[in-house]
Amino acid sequence: MERRRITLREILCAAALLAVAIGLYLWSFARPAGGTVVIEQDGKTVYRIDFTTLSEPETLEVNGTVIEIGPNGAWFVSSPCPDQICVKAGLCSRAGESAVCLPQRVSLRITGEGGVDAITG
Amino acid sequence: MKARPVKTTLRNLPEPKAKKLALLLGAVLLVLVILIALFPLLDRTEEPYTVTTYAMGSYVQQSVYGKNSETAAVTAADAVQALENKISWRVSGSDIQKLNSAAGKDWTELSADTMEILEIAQDVAEKSGGAFDVTIAPISRLWDFDSERNTVPDSDQIASFLPYVGYEFLRLDTETGAASLKNLNNAVDLGAIGKGAACDVAVEAYAETGADAAIVSVGGSVGVYGRKESGADWNIAVRDPNTDGTLGTLTIVSGFVSTSGSYEKSFTLDGTLYHHLLDPATGYPADSGLISVTVLSDSGARSDALATACFVLGLDEGQALLETYGAEGIFIDETGVITITDGLQDRFTLTASGYTLAAQA
Numbered sequence: 001m002e003r004r005r006i007t008l009r010e011i012l013c014a015a016a017l018l019a020v021a022i023g024l025y026l027w028s029f030a031r032p033a034g035g036t037v038v039i040e041q042d043g044k045t046v047y048r049i050d051f052t053t054l055s056e057p058e059t060l061e062v063n064g065t066v067i068e069i070g071p072n073g074a075w076f077v078s079s080p081c082p083d084q085i086c087v088k089a090g091l092c093s094r095a096g097e098s099a100v101c102l103p104q105r106v107s108l109r110i111t112g113e114g115g116v117d118a119i120t121g
Numbered sequence: 122m123k124a125r126p127v128k129t130t131l132r133n134l135p136e137p138k139a140k141k142l143a144l145l146l147g148a149v150l151l152v153l154v155i156l157i158a159l160f161p162l163l164d165r166t167e168e169p170y171t172v173t174t175y176a177m178g179s180y181v182q183q184s185v186y187g188k189n190s191e192t193a194a195v196t197a198a199d200a201v202q203a204l205e206n207k208i209s210w211r212v213s214g215s216d217i218q219k220l221n222s223a224a225g226k227d228w229t230e231l232s233a234d235t236m237e238i239l240e241i242a243q244d245v246a247e248k249s250g251g252a253f254d255v256t257i258a259p260i261s262r263l264w265d266f267d268s269e270r271n272t273v274p275d276s277d278q279i280a281s282f283l284p285y286v287g288y289e290f291l292r293l294d295t296e297t298g299a300a301s302l303k304n305l306n307n308a309v310d311l312g313a314i315g316k317g318a319a320c321d322v323a324v325e326a327y328a329e330t331g332a333d334a335a336i337v338s339v340g341g342s343v344g345v346y347g348r349k350e351s352g353a354d355w356n357i358a359v360r361d362p363n364t365d366g367t368l369g370t371l372t373i374v375s376g377f378v379s380t381s382g383s384y385e386k387s388f389t390l391d392g393t394l395y396h397h398l399l400d401p402a403t404g405y406p407a408d409s410g411l412i413s414v415t416v417l418s419d420s421g422a423r424s425d426a427l428a429t430a431c432f433v434l435g436l437d438e439g440q441a442l443l444e445t446y447g448a449e450g451i452f453i454d455e456t457g458v459i460t461i462t463d464g465l466q467d468r469f470t471l472t473a474s475g476y477t478l479a480a481q482a
Binding site for chain 2: 023024040088098102105109111116119121
């Protein structure tokens with residue numbers, strides 16, 4: 001029996017399959033690890049927002065603090081507390097990053113895998 | 122000769138069968154390729170239960186994995202609160218308040234938790250030559266960094282209270298589980314060991330409630346329990362002492378991490394930085410050339426105490442102290458040089474700029 005030859009169509013099909021696979025592979029890597037910000041007040045979750053899909057920044061007020069959430073992450077804009085540690089913490093964008101306002105008992109934290117699990121210091 | 126039956130092989134497969142086989146193989150290949158392509162996503166399937174509560178004058182941040190994660194987190198938070206009620210000198214009826222008010226008079230019976238912390242405290246105090254000392258209370262109350270009054274106490278006042286600071290004034294009777302302070306003016310403040318001890322009780326709670334894995338941070342002291350399902354190590358960001366960002370990442374498998382930094386509770390007056398890490402020998406903020414020390418050991422209380430001791434002692438004596446405990450550490454001095462002990466050389470990745478790593482000893 002004569003051996004059949006591989007046709008152009010088959011090569012194209014295989015190439016397309018390979019392209020899709022590589023594309024999927026890269027997409028699953030490039031997907032941002034930290035995409036959700038969890039805002040808590042005194043141990044209770046008050047907001048859980050996926051910020052990667054936000055088209056424009058959102059401003060929230062939680063127990064006197066003002067938190068802004070943009071497509072890159074979340075941060076404390078202002079707080080009535082005396083030390084302003086929460087405001088100085090700045091933008092939290094990677095998974096595991098967090099800012100806490102101790103006097104107001106408000107915290108924001110980026111969740112998801114791929115980042116850090118905790119912070120020391 | 123016998124006629125051998127014709128064997129069906131790939132070469133002589135009838136056309137319809139060959140087409141079917143090709144289709145089947147193609148489908149299997151497609152599914153395989155898609156699964157492999159999505160492999161990086163598998164890494165992220167396990168989401169922990171996270172919660173931030175408040176105790177010990179700080180935050181308690183937990184990420185707990187496993188079926189019982191929420192119960193485990195609640196149990197751990199309660200355990201930390203219960204510990205605060207035993208070891209805070211501010212809480213009326215606490216072990217430490219009773220001990221302080223019986224100073225110079227009588228022995229005080231203590232709970233097992235408090236006794237255990239005091240034993241660790243006294244051990245580190247002895248081995249550090251008093252660089253870590255829980256009897257600092259008469260002086261730390263003068264400075265009162267928590268009040269944010271931001272004033273420097275009168276030097277006469279510091280001089281008059283300093284003689285009452287000394288770990289030898291605190292005596293422990295492990296047989297009866299009691300402690301006493303020698304003079305009326307002696308007092309104990311567990312502020313420099315309490316957050317680490319809180320990590321210890323949280324990790325005990327995870328073990329008791331059957332959590333799979335967990336990480337807890339109490340005001341910057343961190344404890345880990347178990348291993349994540351993915352098998353990945355725990356990544357702990359070390360705060361940059363000069364900014365509010367991240368200095369680098371420390372990767373650990375088990376244990377407890379604590380950091381003492383001069384940037385934490387501090388104020389600047391007339392160009393001088395006054396921070397909360399007081400030198401028990403002088404009654405003033407320690408001036409050892411370090412701005413931050415991070416310690417890894419097998420106990421939260423010990424890590425916390427050692428971080429403070431190392432900060433007060435400075436780089437050389439601090440390293441020697443860690444060696445006696447088989448603990449590891451990261452020392453950052455005021456010129457931005459980072460010294461890492463041997464056991465952490467491959468476990469710390471520097472990401473911040475403006476720092477240099479000291480040559481390995």
